Amino acid sequence: MMQQIYPVPNHDYAYELNKDFHFSAAHYIADESAGKCQHMHGHTYFVNITIAGERLDTTGFLADFKTIKDLIHKRFDHTTLNDDPAFAVNQQVYFPTTEVVAKIVYEIIQGHLDNLENNPVCLQVFLRETPSSYCIYRPKRGTDQ
Secondary structure (H helix, E strand, C coil): CCCCCCCCCCCCCCEEEEEEEEEEEEECCCCHHHHHHHCCEEEEEEEEEEEEECCCCCCCCCCCHHHHHHHHHHHHCCEEHHHCHHHEECCEECCCCHHHHHHHHHHHHHHHHCCCCCCCEEEEEEEEEECCEEEEECCCCCCCC
């Protein structure tokens, strides 16, 4: 596996973990301005999730690597992203652009972390759609993302 260097978010937390994985999915951007991307096509998305916190849980984990991967991989691998309900909120349909997918991945991960007693936080989602194109989603703390 080729090692990847990711942009590092600034923080003062004692612990930081990063989980890399990939999933394959199809999508389309149903708008003429999307050019070729308005037609169904697929990608192998490469994901890096950065989680940080001050305390470990009772087993010594900040967050479980396998659980983090499973939350995204089991949901999106070999699917059509447009069909996932996460891309329709309050009757507003969001096309699964790289930016929107990165934010949805963050929301899924942070939703899980919110239930952990040691209170870790997701600082960054790095989502590579192609070898030359990627997006980073970093939520602003204390505001509506």
